[in-house]
Amino acid sequence: MEVEGKVALVTGAAQGIGKAIIRELLENGASVSLIDIAVEKGEEYKTLLDEEFGEGKAIFIVCDVTNQDQLTDAFQQTVDHFGKLNIVVNNAGINNEKNWEKTINVNLNGMIRGTYLALKHMRKDEGGEGGLIVNMSSLAAHTCTSGLFSRSHFIQRNLAPAPPPLIATQSGSRACTKLSQPNQQDRERERAAHVPGLMPAAHQPVYTATKSGIIGFTRAIAAASEVGQYGVRINTIAPGFVNTALLQSIEHEENMGEYYKYEANIKEMMNHYGILEPLIVAKGVIELAENDTLNGAVMKITVSAGIHYEEYGPQYQAKMR
Numbered sequence: 001m002e003v004e005g006k007v008a009l010v011t012g013a014a015q016g017i018g019k020a021i022i023r024e025l026l027e028n029g030a031s032v033s034l035i036d037i038a039v040e041k042g043e044e045y046k047t048l049l050d051e052e053f054g055e056g057k058a059i060f061i062v063c064d065v066t067n068q069d070q071l072t073d074a075f076q077q078t079v080d081h082f083g084k085l086n087i088v089v090n091n092a093g094i095n096n097e098k099n100w101e102k103t104i105n106v107n108l109n110g111m112i113r114g115t116y117l118a119l120k121h122m123r124k125d126e127g128g129e130g131g132l133i134v135n136m137s138s139l140a141a142h143t144c145t146s147g148l149f150s151r152s153h154f155i156q157r158n159l160a161p162a163p164p165p166l167i168a169t170q171s172g173s174r175a176c177t178k179l180s181q182p183n184q185q186d187r188e189r190e191r192a193a194h195v196p197g198l199m200p201a202a203h204q205p206v207y208t209a210t211k212s213g214i215i216g217f218t219r220a221i222a223a224a225s226e227v228g229q230y231g232v233r234i235n236t237i238a239p240g241f242v243n244t245a246l247l248q249s250i251e252h253e254e255n256m257g258e259y260y261k262y263e264a265n266i267k268e269m270m271n272h273y274g275i276l277e278p279l280i281v282a283k284g285v286i287e288l289a290e291n292d293t294l295n296g297a298v299m300k301i302t303v304s305a306g307i308h309y310e311e312y313g314p315q316y317q318a319k320m321r
């Protein structure tokens with residue numbers, strides 16, 4: 001899909017990764033709808049975008065993704081304003097282990113809500129024009145193929161003395177049926193590549209649950225889209241640490257709760273793995289838009305390896321016909 005001339009809706013668009021995605025979409029010729037609860041930041045950014053890209057290319061809608069009526073309205077306003085909807089990025093997310101139910105509401109329920117609303121407007125089998133949905137996950141997620149490289153590494157670095165690492169060995173299998181030590185080859189690959197894979201984060205169990213849920217939901221709904229011929233591609237991006245306000249949440253007990261004590265370990269991990277700039281994640285969205293073969297893909301982004309993809313084995317790669 002060419003981004004030029006398309007209409008995109010991005011949640012969590014007033015700052016951080018969402019803000020960068022908005023700019024990249026505009027630079028590639030799209031019109032954009034910014035969705036966020038942060039009223040001042042959203043309005044300021046919209047004013048700036050009007051100056052830079054000309055009035056009429058961007059609208060800002062105040063909306064809480066946890067509120068079904070508000071989000072339904074925001075989608076409708078976007079379609080009413082621009083006349084169509086082609087790309088939806090469900091990006092809004094928080095890190096709050098203390099108020100963990102809110103984290104599930106924003107990160108997972110908000111993303112599922114946004115996906116269903118996007119499908120309602122875009123499904124070809126229901127009169128829509130098709131399109132792309134991108135759901136923002138994180139490397140702090142777990143799937144059945146995850147953890148081969150970095151999980152043992154994380155345990156060694158953060159929870160010494162290291163218990164036997166739990167490693168899913170059946171790469172490409174539907175179920176994590178067997179847990180074992182990483183083999184020598186895996187260890188060498190880890191050392192050589194220095195690439196963190198998807199991994200559960202000891203300091204963010206609920207955040208990890210939401211980000212893993214996003215991957216599971218997205219891959220399942222991508223398969224449903226293929227089977228039902230929705231004409232909508234649905235993919236996930238899983239970045240490592242990104243230089244945004246969300247990173248600072250680890251410094252606050254009101255965000256981290258009992259995991260606040262891991263602050264120094266998390267900072268050490270940031271030093272070790274490096275911190276991405278939001279721009280590369282925004283470029284990932286453009287890549288997902290332009291590559292029409294990708295559906296159900298999990299794009300991983302790390303400092304050391306850049307943009308690359310989780311491998312699930314050919315039998316589980318949902319591809320659009």
Ligand code: NAD
Nearest residue numbers: 012015016017037038064065092093138241242244245246
């Ligand atoms: P951020 O805090 O800079 O931006 C998040 C944006 O979401 C803010 O503008 C905020 O107002 C908005 N938001 C929060 N709750 C909302 C709600 N209920 N309704 C509407 N908008 C809401 O964070 P970020 O780093 O840009 O995070 C964006 C996404 O990327 C999140 O899903 C996050 O989990 C994910 N992510 C971040 C990192 C990282 O290291 N920063 C890494 C991997 C994934």
